[in-house]
Amino acid sequence: MFTHELPLSTVVLALVLCLHPAHAAGPNLGQSVNPADIAAWDSSIMPDGSGLPVGSGTSLQGALVYEAKCASCHGPNGKGGISSALLGGGPITSINAAEKTIGNFWPYATTLFDYIRRAMPWQEPKTLTSDEVYALTAYVLVLNQLIGENDVMSATTLPKVRMPNRDGFIIRFPNKL
Amino acid sequence: MSRSRLKRKSLNPAAFAANGLLDRRSFLRSGLAAAVTGYSVVKTAAAEPLADDPWSLVPGAVTRPYEQRSRFEEKVARTLSNPKGEPRVQGARTPLHLLNGTITPNGQHFVVAQSGAPDIDPERHRLLIHGLVKKPLIFTLDTLARYPMVSRMSFIECGGNSAPLFSPQPIQASVQALHGLVSCSEWTGVLLSTLLDETGVDRQAKWLIAEGADAPTLTRSVPLSKGLDDAMIALYQNGERLMPANGYPMRLLLPGWEGNMNIKWLRRIKLTDAPAMTFPESKTYAQILPNGKAYQFYFLQEVKSFITQPSPGTKMSGQGQYEISGIAFSGDGRIARVMVSANGGKTWAPARLQQPVLSKAFTRFSMAWRWDGAPAVLQSRAWDDAGNAQPTRAEFVAQRGELKTVPSVAAFPNQHFNGITSWAIDEKGEVKHVYA
Numbered sequence: 001m002f003t004h005e006l007p008l009s010t011v012v013l014a015l016v017l018c019l020h021p022a023h024a025a026g027p028n029l030g031q032s033v034n035p036a037d038i039a040a041w042d043s044s045i046m047p048d049g050s051g052l053p054v055g056s057g058t059s060l061q062g063a064l065v066y067e068a069k070c071a072s073c074h075g076p077n078g079k080g081g082i083s084s085a086l087l088g089g090g091p092i093t094s095i096n097a098a099e100k101t102i103g104n105f106w107p108y109a110t111t112l113f114d115y116i117r118r119a120m121p122w123q124e125p126k127t128l129t130s131d132e133v134y135a136l137t138a139y140v141l142v143l144n145q146l147i148g149e150n151d152v153m154s155a156t157t158l159p160k161v162r163m164p165n166r167d168g169f170i171i172r173f174p175n176k177l
Numbered sequence: 178m179s180r181s182r183l184k185r186k187s188l189n190p191a192a193f194a195a196n197g198l199l200d201r202r203s204f205l206r207s208g209l210a211a212a213v214t215g216y217s218v219v220k221t222a223a224a225e226p227l228a229d230d231p232w233s234l235v236p237g238a239v240t241r242p243y244e245q246r247s248r249f250e251e252k253v254a255r256t257l258s259n260p261k262g263e264p265r266v267q268g269a270r271t272p273l274h275l276l277n278g279t280i281t282p283n284g285q286h287f288v289v290a291q292s293g294a295p296d297i298d299p300e301r302h303r304l305l306i307h308g309l310v311k312k313p314l315i316f317t318l319d320t321l322a323r324y325p326m327v328s329r330m331s332f333i334e335c336g337g338n339s340a341p342l343f344s345p346q347p348i349q350a351s352v353q354a355l356h357g358l359v360s361c362s363e364w365t366g367v368l369l370s371t372l373l374d375e376t377g378v379d380r381q382a383k384w385l386i387a388e389g390a391d392a393p394t395l396t397r398s399v400p401l402s403k404g405l406d407d408a409m410i411a412l413y414q415n416g417e418r419l420m421p422a423n424g425y426p427m428r429l430l431l432p433g434w435e436g437n438m439n440i441k442w443l444r445r446i447k448l449t450d451a452p453a454m455t456f457p458e459s460k461t462y463a464q465i466l467p468n469g470k471a472y473q474f475y476f477l478q479e480v481k482s483f484i485t486q487p488s489p490g491t492k493m494s495g496q497g498q499y500e501i502s503g504i505a506f507s508g509d510g511r512i513a514r515v516m517v518s519a520n521g522g523k524t525w526a527p528a529r530l531q532q533p534v535l536s537k538a539f540t541r542f543s544m545a546w547r548w549d550g551a552p553a554v555l556q557s558r559a560w561d562d563a564g565n566a567q568p569t570r571a572e573f574v575a576q577r578g579e580l581k582t583v584p585s586v587a588a589f590p591n592q593h594f595n596g597i598t599s600w601a602i603d604e605k606g607e608v609k610h611v612y613a
Contacts, residue, residue: 031315048451094581100465
């Protein structure tokens with residue numbers, strides 16, 4: 001019925017309602033919300049870095065957080081345990097998903113920050129500070145030799161990290177986008 | 178009519194499409210319809226006399242507020258990949274070979290959960306729609322109850338369903354283990370387009386980011402065009418509120434699209450101009466191709482079918498007539514045709530499609546088959562009304578490749594397998610998974 005190119009002006013809306021009486025407009029019961037309240041939930045981070053919070057961290061700081069909160073699942077130094085390894089992975093040589101690693105597959109470094117912040121540690125997600133998440137992100141990137149040991153990760157530097165497999169993807173059905 | 182007489186008739190090759198398939202068109206051609214449908218295995222009733230059974234002599238059980246199935250059916254259940262809930266994905270596979278019809282009972286709907294089902298208080302749950310909208314809004318369950326609701330049948334299939342068929346050798350496992358990450362329900366709720374009418378949509382918006390309220394707040398990016406087409410905020414599943422593991426109290430339903438995108442426990446939708454490249458879309462749901470590249474944004478669950486009866490784990494009980502039955506579906510429209518073969522794809526006959534045939538929903542197909550006791554290979558192949566044909570396994574592998582070694586049946590080595598599945602039946606009536 002609608003496509004997003006259509007301006008949802010009153011005129012168009014009225015026309016559509018006229019043609020499709022079965023799809024009457026809703027009762028307008030949505031509650032307005034102020035921007036401060038949205039911010040508490042709006043954790044989305046885009047590949048260009050928009051949405052990244054204030055803060056920073058280094059791999060050295062990340063190693064301490066990792067030892068305390070991550071190693072019990074992901075093993076010492078990110079080598080893997082009951083949860084997956086966080087480093088390694090040479091060139092992909094088969095279609096087996098087990099070959100995918102952060103270093104050889106993930107297209108954007110911002111995804112690391114986003115996933116750690118929303119989902120880790122597994123038993124108590126969303127408890128890390130922004131500085132801790134930046135530090136862990138730096139730690140994992142150093143494990144994968146994608147940044148220097150002393151590089152500071154922040155809203156400015158993280159989106160600039162170029163992941164090796166950035167151009168390794170083919171959109172399956174471009175006409176569906 | 179006697180078995181021997183039917184056997185003699187069956188020697189006439191014109192009577193059957195191929196290897197015993199009782200194609201109705203062949204009946205008409207040969208004039209055998211009445212004779213064949215009249216066939217049955219009649220045994221002399223020399224067994225027990227027809228006395229009243231114990232349950233006919235005492236009052237039955239008191240009716241319960243919420244019904245439970247017969248205790249004799251308790252083994253019809255989902256199989257769990259992670260029953261102890263370790264910190265990894267939990268999967269529950271639907272016993273499709275033990276069900277029939279086209280609707281999956283709510284307790285049998287498949288589940289893939291990253292971190293278990295949250296215990297959501299519906300009175301406190303909220304849905305926030307924000308981002309590139311004219312007016313960000315929050316909707317509660319109470320307010321959504323006053324919106325116009327729609328119902329539709331829709332299957333949901335995990336992108337990793339049927340992954341064992343990437344194995345270089347056929348893995349011996351049931352339909353449940355091979356194809357059990359797909360289910361079909363009647364979903365009822367509010368179209369997302371209705372809510373976006375109210376928030377208004379900014380011209381720059383091209384995507385929406387949907388987020389769940391579970392522990393990892395699972396997040397996926399969805400093209401806005403799908404959101405404005407047939408996306409639904411689903412509140413009811415087969416007439417009752419969603420099961421907790423299927424998203425209670427609300428989930429995003431994207432008919433025909435990858436299960437993982439149908440965000441459960443939906444709490445937030447943000448309209449954006451680009452995808453967020455979240456963890457699932459960056460890693461899990463990007464599929465490695467034989468050339469080392471990977472597909473991104475696969476989204477569509479393509480046309481697929483498989484035979485559920487007979488299938489591995491079910492046993493043939495002697496020669497005679499059986500009903501071949503199975504499921505077909507396509508994320509791209511209605512099932513237009515299903516063909517069945519009993520000789521490994523050498524010849525095919527059209528299956529009967531149970532009506533109504535609905536877009537992006539399970540279609541039950543069936544075909545009568547007279548098994549003569551000789552080895553046979555059963556296959557089904559489906560087409561949808563968008564013109565897509567289910568590929569043979571060989572055609573599929575030529576495009577998408579296969580593994581070098583046999584994986585665990587519970588692993589997800591790759592995704593979106595929709596090739597033909599083959600069941601071989603040997604002289605003893607054992608059903609095995611084969612590549613043919």
